[in-house]
Amino acid sequence: MLDAKIPSGPLDDKWTEYKGHCKLVNPANKRKLEVIIVGTGLAGASAAAALGELGYKVKAFCFQDSPRRAHSIAAQGGINAAKNYQNDGDSVFRLFYDTIKGGDYRAREANVHRLAEVSANIIDQCVAQGVPFAREYGGLLSNRSFGGTQVQRTFYAAGQTGQQLLIGAYQALERQIALGNVQMYARHEMLEIVKIDGKARGIIARNLVNGELERHFGHAVLLCTGGYGNVFYLSTNAMGSNTTAIWKAHRKGAAFANPCFTQIHPTCIPVSGDHQSKLTLMSESLRNDGRIWVPKKKDDQRKAIDIPEEERDYYLERRYPAFGNLVPRDVASRAAKERCDEGYGVGTSKQAVYLDFADAIVRYGKIEAGKEGKSNMSMEEIIVLGKEVVKEKYGNLFDMYEKITGENPYELPMRIYPAVHYTMGGLWVNYELQTTIPGLYTLGEANFSDHGANRLGASALMQGLADGYFVIPYTLGNSLADEIYNKAIETSHPAFEAAEKEVSDRINQLMNIKGKQTVESFHKRLGKIIWDKCGMARNKEGLQQAIQEIQALKKEFWSDVRIPGSINEMNPELDKANRVADFIELGELMCVDALNRNESCGGHFREEFQTEDGEALRDDANYMYVAAWESKSAHEWNLIKEPLVYDVVKPSQRSYK
């Protein structure tokens, strides 16, 4: 069994108590302690800045050409915080409760409560850094709604919230670089962790510009390397997002928790053809104003505007009157799939539903007309005013939609379909964010800790920054306090040598296959297996097949992949091959996990386990645990369970009706 090291005492006091009693490192000693941070997205950049400010000697790594380009930059809709600025009944408890419920009772209470507690500090910190959040005319911060909640607690900067938060963290990080507290290694990819006497003590990284392998020592190593949604090939993640860092750590002994918990986001631009290289999200914030519908008639060939109101099925409003279009993502995605599978889908592929802003445009137009005191405006004039309002709220998303599809969403409803978006699973961490390898920590999307089986919108940015700015500065100190007598270990140590050799052997092996098939073609095939059999709906038979198919694919990959170019140069195909090799292994574990979990919960929907009206049917008696997998051999894993104990919230069948 795993010990999550959750502090004792009442839930409300745990974090305060922890902070009051954790060990500290004095400033002089901090300067002697080296910390490696892999990844400089929101989680990594905030951690690097905060630890640099404290005086630790930090080395930070990212594979992009600058930390400002991490995948976090693409987050659109917003970030949650329990500020209750709207006076609509929000509180730390409510944010905590919504997150636990949204996660379908598969997250750890203590972590989620801490997240809710520090959420307000994040907003304050970002405002102080100059993050230009949206404001009201009175000069105060503005909020919007996101799915799975009934309050307005989401802070945003138009549809570019992730960009603005990351720029804030990036600037804080650059300041520490200028002060000499952080050394930045861009265009570097971590390919192995180094363990000495059971502890994580460094990494092997590849300089992507010249292909050289480098050894770096750290008293502790933090992995902040983001999610693994690209295991599906097509996802809303950036092209480079990968699992390599956490997968290497997993193979070196770190347990991987709930790998099958992946989030399929309901509102993305549908696939247009085989050439598709990635999918684009249309932010959940659009569900504040957009109404989702399909025609009531199967295979309706009419254009959307020709279908009269009474022949439209607003299926979310029909099925979930209390939350309507703002049900959580897993629920909205499955409902869209259900309609399309039944033959009600729209567009040429029939794999799409409408997201319609016509009503919102009229509603906002009328409000504007009212403000201007004009009661006799024509509908055309009202629509013009309404479009202005919608443009201010979502302009960049509408532009993005038009660039991709060539259609104008101010005139026609958007066509959308669910797509892979986020991974709730990740390396298992305890309350201190430490993995099962001492000295190895995981922050942000790369860990599994806070979102259970389904993440609520606007909560990933919150978690990444909570981990980096407000959690790790305390929890890392608690264990580094014991390290102050340990000098930095020379990277000539045999453990470094052995790890480097492992990496170079593997790279040589890959380059020497000289087969016929491209890396991309393998990645596509892997993605299809996982999407079909371990995607929005799963069943035992399909998962068993998928495991066979993935194992066969792995063999084929290692005997027939073709990687052009050479090792000691900039070689993006080699970088990709390293990542795809790891995705293949992870894909297998995802299916193993999905097969083990004989229940449906959140984003994990096993067709065998559903209620009469098609909702996820949990089995709390048998599966109320975190499934943490320990690597035994290439295709074998040990399951270790962390039982989930609910002291405060009473798990029940989730209802959004």
Add this chain to the structure above:
Amino acid sequence: MEHYNMNLTVKVWRQKNSKDKGGFQSYPVKDISSEMSFLEMIDVLNEQLIRDGEDPIAFDHDCREGICGQCSMYINGKPHGAWKANTTCQLHMRAFKDGETVTIEPWRAGAFPVIKDLMVDRSAFDRIIQAGGYISVNTGNAVDGNALPINKDKADASFAAAMCIGCGACVAACKNSSAMLFLSAKVAHLALLPQGEPERKSRVLNMVAQMDKEGFGACTNTGACEATCPKEISISNIARLNQEYLVASLTADK
């Protein structure tokens, strides 16, 4: 949208590494759908090159949705191609016609040396930010987010400047390779907010000094940067920068 297929000739800059001289190579590509993105067209070409035993074209990209600022190509003589307010990754093939020749080059600027093919080194931008593109506030020092109301118009203007994605197209478009639009966007973002006030003068002086050190050229107000910028960063920011700089150099205690 109606879509169609096309055959093209892609004339692209190939350069093995920073020391190589480099030169153009032409490749035919077939059956490109008008629904593809520009980078998906290059993906198709690269798959073809790999199968033919050649080296694929190296280029920078990540988000493929116009926000990370990583993609950076000169397409038919224009940074990010012909569409207005657009990044390379958002350009779609419906912008091209069957039979066309498409010319692709890396950013050309002394301060952005080529790494390989279409990839350049833009770390100079990071060093400009290091010189002062931040507000010095350590974690945990903040007051309540609503303690300081900020005029909405100012906040919106600050946001408009903060939208810069650091792609470098402004530099690539400028005949002097000036980085003034990029720099001015950051100075404006922070100077428009009360939080940016305490470091206002030192920030602009230090950032401009770093820009000069990196070897970017002077601004002669041609406006090419604004016309190219995918985020429509306004050239009025440069006027603001000049004013900030002037005031700072006259009054800052050095």
